[in-house]
Amino acid sequence: MKKTSKIIALCLTLILIASVFALFGCDNNKEYVVEEEKVFYVKVNEFDFLNLGLAALLIDKDASQVILRPDGTATLRIVILKDVVGALGGLITDDILKGLDLTPLVNQYAVNIVPGFDINKPKETFKLLEDSMGLKLYNVDFDDPNVKALFDTLAGKGSIPDDFMLPAPIGIEYNCNYTMEDLVSEYTGEYTAVYMGDRNKGGESYVVMTMETNPETQKDEVFFEIKFLNVTFRAVER
Amino acid sequence: MKKLIVILLCAVFCATMIVSASVVATNSQAPSGTIVFLGDSIAEGVLGPAPLGERENYCYYAILGRTNGFRYYNRSVSGHQTHQLIDLLYEEDNGATMTATHIKDADVLHVSILGNDLLQNNLGETMLKYAQGDTVVLEQILAQSVKNFAKIVERLKELNPDALLIFQTVYNPVYNNTPIIAQDVLEQIFALGRDYDDLRIMGAEILTMLNSIVYDYLDEHPGAYVIADAYKVFGEIYDANPVKGQALIYTDGVHPSNYGHAVLAEITQEILIDHGFAKEAPAINKYKKIKIEQLERMFGSYDATPDTIKAVKEATTFREVSDAYFDGTNGLLPIYTKD
Secondary structure, three states: OOHHHHHHHHHHHHHHHHHHHHHHHOOOOOEEOOOOOEEEEEEEEEEEEOOEOOHHHHEOOOOOEEEEOOOOEEEEEEEEOHHHHHHHHHHHOOOOOOOOOOHHHHHHHHHHHOOOOOOOOHHHHHHHHHHHHOEEEEOOOOOOHHHHHHHHHHHHHOOOOOOOOOOOOOEEEEEEEEEEEEEEEOOOEEEEEEEEOOOOOOOOOOEEEEEEEOOOOOOEEEEEEEHHHOEEEEEEOO | OHHHHHHHHHHHHHHHHHHHHHHHHHHOOOOOOEEEEEEOHHHHOOOOOOOHHHHHHHOHHHHHHHHOOOEEEEOOOOOOOHHHHHHHHOOOOOOOOOHHHHHHHOOEEEEEOOHHHHHOOOHHHHHHHHHOOOOHHHHHHHHHHHHHHHHHHHHHHHHOOOOEEEEEOOOOOOOOOOOOOOHHHHHHHHHOOOOHHHHHHHHHHHHHHHHHHHHHHHHHOOOOOEEEOHHHHHHHHHHHOHHHHHHOEOOOOOOEOHHHHHHHHHHHHHHHHHOOOOOHHHHHHHHHHHHHHHHHHHOOOOOOHHHHHHHHHHOOOHHHHHHHHHHHHOOOOOOOOOO
């Protein structure tokens, strides 16, 4: 072999080795987001909270949604039915719940979960929650006299006022960034993960949903689960 | 012409090597192994970190995952007792969390369990009876825990016989004015002539019995796993300085605080280094970066923070970094609103 050919062969071999080496070092998992906004509606008959069968009856199936946007932001919103809110208001004024002392809950947990928590300043306190974790109360107006009365009594007596009326409808909303990733298990198959919230390299967000296409409807669905709270639900595209 | 070809090829080769090197350099920061955390609320870290939004900066699962460049999965469930962990270990993958797959593929499995076997079986009543010299209930609980613990180890070994398996012991969270025991039970215990010091000793005795499940199994099955002895290290810190020892525990009297999590991370980090899964210096540097980022972001407006950052930078061990950070931020309210 001529000298030039030898050099060419050597170079090509080295290029090949380098390329293979580079490829082996690559992380094959690719993060992505949806191309067009997707809205998933919570299926009330597949919603469970604390293994209470009745939980599904509380949920507003139109307002409770998971929204994934092409800009990488997401919203997860669980809203309680208007009528149920009224019934809950009645329940809260019941002897069972009125006078409930929430002080230990505040002192042991709230001040740590959200340092700076001040029950006298609910608006500012919930802003801390929103800024640090993306969680907010949906449709709660802190300037509403009933809501003000609630927090005033909570701050003063550590209890819920006797004549408290819940504003309607209310819920909880989680706003975050999200990414999706196609995962492969060599044992059980392929899954699409929706990581709700920022995640560090190598880690996951706390909420990991599974997205799949319903073979019958051909619509996408997401499955949500937090074992700690026994919360599960499925939300579907319409 | 030949010379030109050679030069061109060399140029292409060099370019390729540079690109390859850059890719490899990027991937040197990519996850270098997989660690899966299993167990209870101590591991899940929902109750413990303050603010909760800093969970990924404070909890031991994240500190260990991030500082060592692991892929890390936390599949712990708050409230889980041993029997519930057994159930979880028999669950098939049913979605993107892929718990079974991650356990099978892990290089390291880390477990915090047993605590709820006591805590969720009327701890107050158990302690009261123990104070009265009646250990029947406690022995019944422990007898079941022994069986369940063995099943957990056997199942984990079945799923992944090659992983480094680490079991974390349960620390003693009892201190003066502990909220872990209800007031009415405390009064009954105090009526027996006991005080908080006695209560801590009782806690130590009961937890020694609980943790002996971990030690006894290992005695019978040498090499089955490694023990991350949180009980021992937390106890040493408390004995040397009760105020600092109490600072290891969250305000609910049960879970580890931010500082407690840091110490738990340090205990396991030493094991990972000993077994070749982690390197000390790069991990400490990563840990410093995490702490400095937090200091600048949440405590940047405080006059003392530059000195704290300096102390963190000068620290040479995990413990020194943690001490510098938590001593420097003690009593300061983190600022974490967006405007």
